[in-house]
Amino acid sequence: MSTEVPMYCCALLGAPESGKTSFAKRHLTGEFVKSYSANKIYQTYLLEFHTSQGDIRYTLWNSNQIDDFDCLHIQCAIIMTDFSCTRTFQRVPVLQTAIHIRYGNIPVALCANKMDLARSNGIAYRLIPDQPKQFEYFEMSVKKNVNCEQPFLWLSRRLLGNDQLEFVAKPAVQPPDIPPAHWKAAFKGLALNQLPPIGDDEW
Structure with missing residues (x-):
């Protein structure tokens, strides 16, 4: 009997060139996208994570x-900024307010990307919201693949109500149950194929 995998709709917002597309593709394919091209329309990605409580999926x-999300049932959000550029933090309060007004008290992860390009100079944005358990700040590097899973791990813990939840490796798929008669026939055929060819003088 199969168990339905929970799926959540997640908004990925932030300043241009903060690494949103690279972040999504890092999770989708494992690759790092170096080139930048401005998104004229929204993009969607289906991500799946394997946890100690079972699988969880996100439509990102x-x-x-x-x-762009007016007609969507957004259940969580990620706001991305550029750790090395202070101006990318300026829209964060506006986005937080808009998210709260439109979608209520959903979990929001603020991610400062490109931490590998600059040292912390006190620019890290830390807002103490009305509901601190529904907001968390992360510093990460999509390029170096540092802390990239942390936002989704935290969101998964909030959405599933389990602070002890962890990401785990996906279990290996078990081989199909093949009848012994099939293997017997296969090995017999293999043995016949390995017999030396009959020479012309042996006929």
């Missing part, structure tokens, strides 16, 4: 504008 909606 990537856009610069929160208005």
Whole structure:
């Protein structure tokens, strides 16, 4: 009997060139996208994580504008900024307020990307919201693949209500149950194929 995998709709917002698309593709394929091209429309990605409580899936909606999500049932959000550029933090309060007004008290992860390009100079944005358990700040590097899973791990813990939840490796798929008669026939055929060819003078 199969168990339905929980799926959540997640908004990915933030300043242009903060690494949103690279972040999504890092999770989707493991690759790092070096080139930058501005997104004219929103993009969607289906991500799956394997946890100590079972699988969890996210439909990740990537856009610069929160208005693109008006018809969606957003259940969590990730706001991305550039750790090395202070101006990318300026829109964070506006986005937080808009998310709260439109979608209520959903979990929001603020991610400062490109931590490998600059040292912490006190620019890290830390807002103490009305519901601190629904907001968390992360520093990461998509390029170096540092802390990239932490936002989704935290979101998964909040959404599933389990602070002890961990990401785990996906169990190996068990081989199919093949009848012994099939193997017997296969090995017999293999043995016949390994017999030396009959020479012309042996006929």
